[in-house]
Amino acid sequence: MAEAHPVGFQWVMEAKARGAQVIHVDPRFTRTSALANLHVPLRAGTDIAFLGGIVNYILEHGHEFRDYVANYTNAPVIIDERFADTEDLDGLFSGFDPESNEYDPATWTYQDMEVASGAGSREGKLGIAEHHGMLGGRLEHGNPPHTDPSLEHPRCVFQILKRHFRRYTPEMVAKVCGTPPSLLVEVAESLVANSGRERTSAFVYSVGWTQHTVGVQYIRTAAIIQLLLGNIGRPGGGILALRGHATIQGSTDVPTLYNLLPGYLPMPKASDGDLAGYLEEAKLPAGFWGYVDNYLISLLKAWWGDVATQENDFCFDYLPRLTGDHSSYPTMLGMLDGKVKGFFLPGQNPAVGSSNSALHRKAMANLDWLVVRDMAEIESASFWKDAPEIETGELVTERIRTEVFLLPAASHVEKDGSFTNTQRLVQWHHKAVEPPGDCRSELWFYYHLGRIIREKLAGSTDPKDRPVLDLVWDYPTEGEIQEPSAEAVLRECNGVGPDGRAVSGYLDLKADGSTSCGCWIYSGCYADEVNQTARRKPHWEQSWVAPEWAWAWPYNRRILYNRASADPEGKPWSERKRYVWWDEEAGKWTGHDNPDFVATMRPDYDPPEDAQAEKALSGTTPFIMQADGTGWLYVPNGLADGPLPAHYEPHESPFPNLLYGQQANPTRQVFDRPGNRYSPAHGQPGAEAYPYVFTTYRLTEHHTAGGMSRGLPYLAELQPEMFCEVSPELAAERGLEHGGWATIVTARAAIEARVLVTARIRPLEAGGRTVHQIGLPWHWGTNGLSRGDAANDLLGIVLDRNVHIQESKAGACDIRPGRRPRGPELPRMVEDYRRRAERAGAGPDGSDGRAAEPQRGGPGGGKGERA
Amino acid sequence: MSTTTRTFGGGYGDAARPRVGFFTDTSVCIGCKACEVACKEWNLVPPDGPLGFTGNSYDNTMALGADTWRHVAFVEQEVPGAGAGALQPAHPDLAAEAAAAAGLDGPPSAKDGMRWLMSSDVCKHCSSAACLEVCPTGALFRTEFGTVVVQGDVCNGCGYCVPACPFGVIDRREDDGRVFKCTLCYDRLSDGMEPACAHACPTDSIQFGDLDQLRAAADQRLATLHADGVSDARLYLRDEADGIGGAGAFFLLLDEPEVYGLPPDPVSTTRDLPRLWRAAGLAAGALVAGLAVAFAGGRR
Amino acid sequence: MSGAPEPPTPGRSGKGQRVADRPGVSMVPPAEFRSYYGRPILKAPIWTDEVPAYYFAGGLAGASASLALGARLTGNHRLASGALTASAAGILASLPLLADDLGRPERFYHMLRVFKPTSPMNLGSWLLTAAGPAAVGAALADRLGILPRLGRAAEVVAGVLGPGLATYTGVLVADTAVPVWHEAGDQLPVVFAAGAAASAGAAATLLTPAADAGPARRLAVGGALADLAAVEVMRRRLGDLGTPYERPPARRFANLARGFMTAGALAVGLGGRRRTGAAAGAALILAGAACQRFAVHKAGIISAADPAYVVGPQRARLAARDGSRHQPATGA
Ligand SMILES: Nc1nc2c(c(=O)[nH]1)N[C@H]1C(S)=C(S)[C@@H](COP(=O)(O)OP(=O)(O)OC[C@H]3O[C@@H](n4cnc5c(=O)[nH]c(N)nc54)[C@H](O)[C@@H]3O)O[C@H]1N2
Numbered sequence A: 001m002a003e004a005h006p007v008g009f010q011w012v013m014e015a016k017a018r019g020a021q022v023i024h025v026d027p028r029f030t031r032t033s034a035l036a037n038l039h040v041p042l043r044a045g046t047d048i049a050f051l052g053g054i055v056n057y058i059l060e061h062g063h064e065f066r067d068y069v070a071n072y073t074n075a076p077v078i079i080d081e082r083f084a085d086t087e088d089l090d091g092l093f094s095g096f097d098p099e100s101n102e103y104d105p106a107t108w109t110y111q112d113m114e115v116a117s118g119a120g121s122r123e124g125k126l127g128i129a130e131h132h133g134m135l136g137g138r139l140e141h142g143n144p145p146h147t148d149p150s151l152e153h154p155r156c157v158f159q160i161l162k163r164h165f166r167r168y169t170p171e172m173v174a175k176v177c178g179t180p181p182s183l184l185v186e187v188a189e190s191l192v193a194n195s196g197r198e199r200t201s202a203f204v205y206s207v208g209w210t211q212h213t214v215g216v217q218y219i220r221t222a223a224i225i226q227l228l229l230g231n232i233g234r235p236g237g238g239i240l241a242l243r244g245h246a247t248i249q250g251s252t253d254v255p256t257l258y259n260l261l262p263g264y265l266p267m268p269k270a271s272d273g274d275l276a277g278y279l280e281e282a283k284l285p286a287g288f289w290g291y292v293d294n295y296l297i298s299l300l301k302a303w304w305g306d307v308a309t310q311e312n313d314f315c316f317d318y319l320p321r322l323t324g325d326h327s328s329y330p331t332m333l334g335m336l337d338g339k340v341k342g343f344f345l346p347g348q349n350p351a352v353g354s355s356n357s358a359l360h361r362k363a364m365a366n367l368d369w370l371v372v373r374d375m376a377e378i379e380s381a382s383f384w385k386d387a388p389e390i391e392t393g394e395l396v397t398e399r400i401r402t403e404v405f406l407l408p409a410a411s412h413v414e415k416d417g418s419f420t421n422t423q424r425l426v427q428w429h430h431k432a433v434e435p436p437g438d439c440r441s442e443l444w445f446y447y448h449l450g451r452i453i454r455e456k457l458a459g460s461t462d463p464k465d466r467p468v469l470d471l472v473w474d475y476p477t478e479g480e481i482q483e484p485s486a487e488a489v490l491r492e493c494n495g496v497g498p499d500g501r502a503v504s505g506y507l508d509l510k511a512d513g514s515t516s517c518g519c520w521i522y523s524g525c526y527a528d529e530v531n532q533t534a535r536r537k538p539h540w541e542q543s544w545v546a547p548e549w550a551w552a553w554p555y556n557r558r559i560l561y562n563r564a565s566a567d568p569e570g571k572p573w574s575e576r577k578r579y580v581w582w583d584e585e586a587g588k589w590t591g592h593d594n595p596d597f598v599a600t601m602r603p604d605y606d607p608p609e610d611a612q613a614e615k616a617l618s619g620t621t622p623f624i625m626q627a628d629g630t631g632w633l634y635v636p637n638g639l640a641d642g643p644l645p646a647h648y649e650p651h652e653s654p655f656p657n658l659l660y661g662q663q664a665n666p667t668r669q670v671f672d673r674p675g676n677r678y679s680p681a682h683g684q685p686g687a688e689a690y691p692y693v694f695t696t697y698r699l700t701e702h703h704t705a706g707g708m709s710r711g712l713p714y715l716a717e718l719q720p721e722m723f724c725e726v727s728p729e730l731a732a733e734r735g736l737e738h739g740g741w742a743t744i745v746t747a748r749a750a751i752e753a754r755v756l757v758t759a760r761i762r763p764l765e766a767g768g769r770t771v772h773q774i775g776l777p778w779h780w781g782t783n784g785l786s787r788g789d790a791a792n793d794l795l796g797i798v799l800d801r802n803v804h805i806q807e808s809k810a811g812a813c814d815i816r817p818g819r820r821p822r823g824p825e826l827p828r829m830v831e832d833y834r835r836r837a838e839r840a841g842a843g844p845d846g847s848d849g850r851a852a853e854p855q856r857g858g859p860g861g862g863k864g865e866r867a
Numbered sequence B: 001m002s003t004t005t006r007t008f009g010g011g012y013g014d015a016a017r018p019r020v021g022f023f024t025d026t027s028v029c030i031g032c033k034a035c036e037v038a039c040k041e042w043n044l045v046p047p048d049g050p051l052g053f054t055g056n057s058y059d060n061t062m063a064l065g066a067d068t069w070r071h072v073a074f075v076e077q078e079v080p081g082a083g084a085g086a087l088q089p090a091h092p093d094l095a096a097e098a099a100a101a102a103g104l105d106g107p108p109s110a111k112d113g114m115r116w117l118m119s120s121d122v123c124k125h126c127s128s129a130a131c132l133e134v135c136p137t138g139a140l141f142r143t144e145f146g147t148v149v150v151q152g153d154v155c156n157g158c159g160y161c162v163p164a165c166p167f168g169v170i171d172r173r174e175d176d177g178r179v180f181k182c183t184l185c186y187d188r189l190s191d192g193m194e195p196a197c198a199h200a201c202p203t204d205s206i207q208f209g210d211l212d213q214l215r216a217a218a219d220q221r222l223a224t225l226h227a228d229g230v231s232d233a234r235l236y237l238r239d240e241a242d243g244i245g246g247a248g249a250f251f252l253l254l255d256e257p258e259v260y261g262l263p264p265d266p267v268s269t270t271r272d273l274p275r276l277w278r279a280a281g282l283a284a285g286a287l288v289a290g291l292a293v294a295f296a297g298g299r300r
Numbered sequence C: 001m002s003g004a005p006e007p008p009t010p011g012r013s014g015k016g017q018r019v020a021d022r023p024g025v026s027m028v029p030p031a032e033f034r035s036y037y038g039r040p041i042l043k044a045p046i047w048t049d050e051v052p053a054y055y056f057a058g059g060l061a062g063a064s065a066s067l068a069l070g071a072r073l074t075g076n077h078r079l080a081s082g083a084l085t086a087s088a089a090g091i092l093a094s095l096p097l098l099a100d101d102l103g104r105p106e107r108f109y110h111m112l113r114v115f116k117p118t119s120p121m122n123l124g125s126w127l128l129t130a131a132g133p134a135a136v137g138a139a140l141a142d143r144l145g146i147l148p149r150l151g152r153a154a155e156v157v158a159g160v161l162g163p164g165l166a167t168y169t170g171v172l173v174a175d176t177a178v179p180v181w182h183e184a185g186d187q188l189p190v191v192f193a194a195g196a197a198a199s200a201g202a203a204a205t206l207l208t209p210a211a212d213a214g215p216a217r218r219l220a221v222g223g224a225l226a227d228l229a230a231v232e233v234m235r236r237r238l239g240d241l242g243t244p245y246e247r248p249p250a251r252r253f254a255n256l257a258r259g260f261m262t263a264g265a266l267a268v269g270l271g272g273r274r275r276t277g278a279a280a281g282a283a284l285i286l287a288g289a290a291c292q293r294f295a296v297h298k299a300g301i302i303s304a305a306d307p308a309y310v311v312g313p314q315r316a317r318l319a320a321r322d323g324s325r326h327q328p329a330t331g332a
């Protein structure tokens, strides 16, 4: 965190100064470790085992926060008897289909609680998992039909959880992660010591956790710990996802994601039929997803205004429909295959930043046209003349027919707009200077692009032009460059009522077409016709929660699910940690924050049979976005790879899975094809060719793919060259000289880097084997003042099926002293490595295909492997 | 003689301002280098080329100089037992039990005995500033804030200040011919703003303010750290009795100064100037005596 | 000090070099040797060879002026004009040497913006401003036989200021943080004075008929011997701190200086009455005096560039003061 979020880290330092224990779990000793109370090293890609060890420690010693767990989580819920756990199936859950490598979650459900129409199943087939926490079926008096408050029933979630993690002992963790058992115990004990009624602990993670084929389940394991310890919905608790680019959170809320509409509404898929059919699946009987119709119809009204009417389904048919996985990597493969002919690249640099960047460069070289909007001539705009493939002869400038349009972008200081941070805080920023020359904002570009297209289409009778022509496209523009008003867009997101005034929140939205709202969760950010996100009242002029600093969604709520900060009777768990509570006299919820509960709903509220949406939830269930109002220790639906986290090895791991026969995540998305070959994982012939683990990461001194840092002299001089971090032991083993050069080789590529031999990287002992890990910052590319090879050339494309994130945090490689070959020699060397691996394998056709099939551990991946 | 520069604000009369400075608490430095960059941005300091990888941990700018007025040092140390016992278990008995069950191996943190010291260095704005005292042109002067600043329009690049500085701070920019160093953001101070580096520092490792208040804060911090068992912590250049009469920019260090590239016991060279002149006087006298002898021997 | 790593070559940026040029470094070095990657703590003097050359010329000019005055007072007019010539030559050589080393030569006169007793360079500039024109004027008046009264007055001014001119440079270098200079603060003025005397004597010996050059020869030999002695004393007192004189490139100049001085003293002492002996000996002494200045200059750069010379003595000083190496660097 100190490395990549230095400004945010000041608050960690302040907490530390006030006595907080700071624990840093990272394969490397970083600037964060330097300031932490304790650094816990582990083998990259093994956090589920580590966190699972903590879960097991908590459960084995009965350290869970009983009152919280029994009342606020789904621990008591009894699960369908058809459910089989990884303990029963040696690493698989019930419902796995080896043909498609996908799960049918039908057997994961609550006993007698029908979930056929839940999110997971409809998406499993499309390989998309959204609809967070959505779940069909009816509750009885706010509870699933079968529960055991004593948490003793063998099929209740609590017992399943216990069994599931029982083998995650400190010794096992040590074998898998290479982390000394004592460290695990020390961490678990510290978490327990700092949780409960009087204290809370928080988890902070970022892409060290997400960029794995099991990334989503990493976070799930942390969620289980936090729910068991009662650290959700309470001050000082939570799980904080440190985000990436400024307002990357905002671009998830009002998404740039292909499978979501604003506010996490699912994007309709081809088979959805009409509006009714869509709502049928999306609308839930209980919780705030019970108003999906209000949200969606208001969205349609915001987009198509008066044209959207009851009669025409509010233009529901104007929405695009999903036909498959259109996420970033498959789209790039589509370019390679000539299926995708044109591409917009506004603010991304895949030629450096995306896994297997070489393949991205080749893909872009296969387009008809490419529009790059950036502040610098990044590698993704100049590949046609200076891609490394041109030196190796794999690409020839004259033969690249891609027409590249490089358009100068305005930076964030040159335009108005909002940043949404990890805490859902939407903060407005004002333009500081006019954009220079032809630089323009995204808003300007897309607004005027749309305007011109609409002018060109004007008068068209072709029905396929209607959605564009009928769009409400009337944003006011300002100044000589005709900049559209960003505040007008924010107001559209907030929503407008029948009276034409900004609504005060999503509870005002209607499904009858009388209201419009561009993003229901943001509804309220422009309440009273005031840009609430621009508020900047200093903290010393308001309460410590600072509700008048900017605006947080939903409803300016600073802590989500804050009902959990009070006990079932509505009293604070402790004076120290009081946050919101039930005020019997006033007959409503009150406190430091805006209760995310219906303010007048009594703690002992018992929903009647016919109750709908939030009124169908009982007075004691804080997790109001969940269909059953509880925190999910066990996820009956919505995840592609199982209701509980299980440790799987990374796709290319040189290590066996000591916990299950199943070596890697069975549902991971693999793309085994020329240009994206995989190295053999453990247990597959030839794995020895790539014996070392490497991970990639950031440096404070640079930003991502470097477009914003490698060209700036003041930053370039701070980290002027691509380097690799290795331990003294590995340096000795491979003859690497400090300050010299090394060449790192994978099944895809070989890159060179200066060698930084440092004790901050230490070999770990795991399962009787020494783990050497190599650290690679991934900021470098061919342009700018500071140039170097791109670490992403090394990585293959393999994805977490839930969110299609690449596994860029754990790979297998070899390293050798000296610089890499030049020209055609380079691909030849990489090829030789792969041949050697294959020859070590089952003869000439012991192809990488093997590695690709997510088969049950692969040959030797079976039980026999477990030491 | 150096006393002339010890009376701060001397000669400024009513314009004299309380002496300001820096307390750099390296125990909270995260090595983000924001200070280095902010300084260059604000003061339009040229890049510190040529670009190159040093291998000295994460330090690639290497030292203070004409083109680096703030410099962040990185020192990697293997310290067995560093951070040991950092965390207190909730259930010592259970922990012990679990540990036993796990057949445990010594104090965990000892296995990870690593320290990574980071420290942001800067001109010390010495109380007796050798650079200023030896400057033949008066280009280096003491501002109304008690800071030491070069007047670019006066400096003739004689270079005398360069070897005079006991910290190797000030240096000549070759393509320019004049010397440069931290001005303690004289322009910002004059406008009532805090220096750019302190402003950019996310963790308040760089604290700017009135010197006496900073010294109080530093003593406080030192006491806290010692109480927390950080016995290595020490203040550097805080003491007015030291060889430079105390610094305007002083530090809290976690190891000996030389580990960070700082002199352990700096002394302002001009403190010895009277002695040096006396020696010169004697030498000159000897020369005259020698001549007398030479002539006493007659013409041939 | 012997354990100290080779110092990074002090590039004038004072920034040392990149690891790639430092073979044998096996990893991010552990902080055993208590320095920051062996980097200089001080900035080495950025002065180039013009500066030691000036020490020589200035010293020659100063001592020669005094020699001339002495000769005049003892009625040895031939010796006087010889010495005056040498003095003027020294002065005329000094000016370009001084201006040249400035980063902004056109601002040379800024030296006289202020009068600043804490700055030897400032005082030196004033000295030079007074003595320089005097010496040159005196020489001209003497050669051209014009303005005799004014000429004599100038000779007195230059002659009186001469010893100052010959010694202040010793203070100038000692008044820095450079260990091998600062710690030799008591000896350096003597070394410079002796060298100046020797070179003045030698120059006058060259420029004056042997019959009148007795005092010059004695000054040359005496100065040479004094110089040899003073340097010896200085290096003994410096002890370990003096080792820069044993490291290249200082070593070469130090050895040459010793050799030239000794040989020159012998030549002048024994054969000085003969033209050739005088000429050869005088030349040797002049060369010796010059080399001595270069030795001092180079040693200074070496000692500034090696943190060992800074840390060692300061640690010793601390240890002596508070008896423990591990005391915090301040009493606080
Ligand atoms: N200075 C700077 N700041 C940035 C960025 C930048 O490029 N430069 N990028 C921004 C963006 S886009 C993002 S997404 C964030 C990312 O912020 P971070 O996630 O903090 O960035 P990373 O350095 O990629 O990864 C963090 C750490 O994960 C560790 N790691 C690798 N594998 C594993 C593993 O298996 N388990 C565990 N526990 N740790 C592992 C790495 O060693 C690394 O130290 O930073 C943002 N902030």
Ligand SMILES: Nc1nc2c(c(=O)[nH]1)N[C@H]1C(S)=C(S)[C@@H](COP(=O)(O)OP(=O)(O)OC[C@H]3O[C@@H](n4cnc5c(=O)[nH]c(N)nc54)[C@H](O)[C@@H]3O)O[C@H]1N2
Pocket: A207, A211, A244, A245, A346, A347, A348, A349, A350, A352, A353, A354, A355, A373, A374, A375, A376, A378, A409, A410, A411, A412, A442, A696, A697, A698, A703, A704, A705, A706, A707, A708, A778, A791, A792, A795, A808, A809
């Ligand atoms: N190996 C490895 N690969 C990784 C990661 C990793 O940890 N390891 N991290 C992944 C992560 S988390 C991320 S987010 C990606 C990031 O990877 P990319 O997004 O591909 O790389 P960036 O350099 O962030 O690209 C952002 C570009 O936007 C430009 N830009 C900045 N502001 C604006 C603007 O206002 N408008 C426009 N049009 N352009 C602008 C910048 O100049 C920059 O070139 O990399 C991913 N790749």
Ligand code: SF4
Pocket: A004, A005, A006, A007, A008, A246
């Ligand atoms: S770059 Fe922006 S987001 Fe990142 S740490 Fe600095 S201030 Fe925070």
Ligand code: SF4
Pocket: B123, B124, B125, B126, B129, B130, B131, B132, B148, B164, B165, B166, B167, B168, B169, B170, B181
């Ligand atoms: S540190 Fe050096 S440059 Fe700064 S004031 Fe002191 S002597 Fe002058």
Ligand code: SF4
Pocket: B134, B135, B136, B137, B138, B139, B140, B150, B154, B155, B156, B157, B158, B159, B160, B161, B162, B178, B179
């Ligand atoms: S270089 Fe400039 S500032 Fe330094 S002493 Fe000479 S004149 Fe003064």
Ligand code: SF4
Pocket: B038, B039, B040, B042, B043, B069, B070, B122, B181, B182, B183, B184, B185, B186, B195, B196, B197, B198
């Ligand atoms: S005070 Fe100003 S000049 Fe000095 S280092 Fe900080 S930013 Fe630079």
Ligand code: SF4
Pocket: B028, B029, B030, B031, B032, B033, B034, B035, B036, B072, B118, B119, B120, B200, B201, B202, B203, B204, B205, B206
């Ligand atoms: S002093 Fe502050 S700004 Fe400078 S590196 Fe340390 S933490 Fe960053």
Ligand SMILES: [Mo]
Pocket: A207, A243, A244, A245, A248
């Ligand atoms: Mo990111």
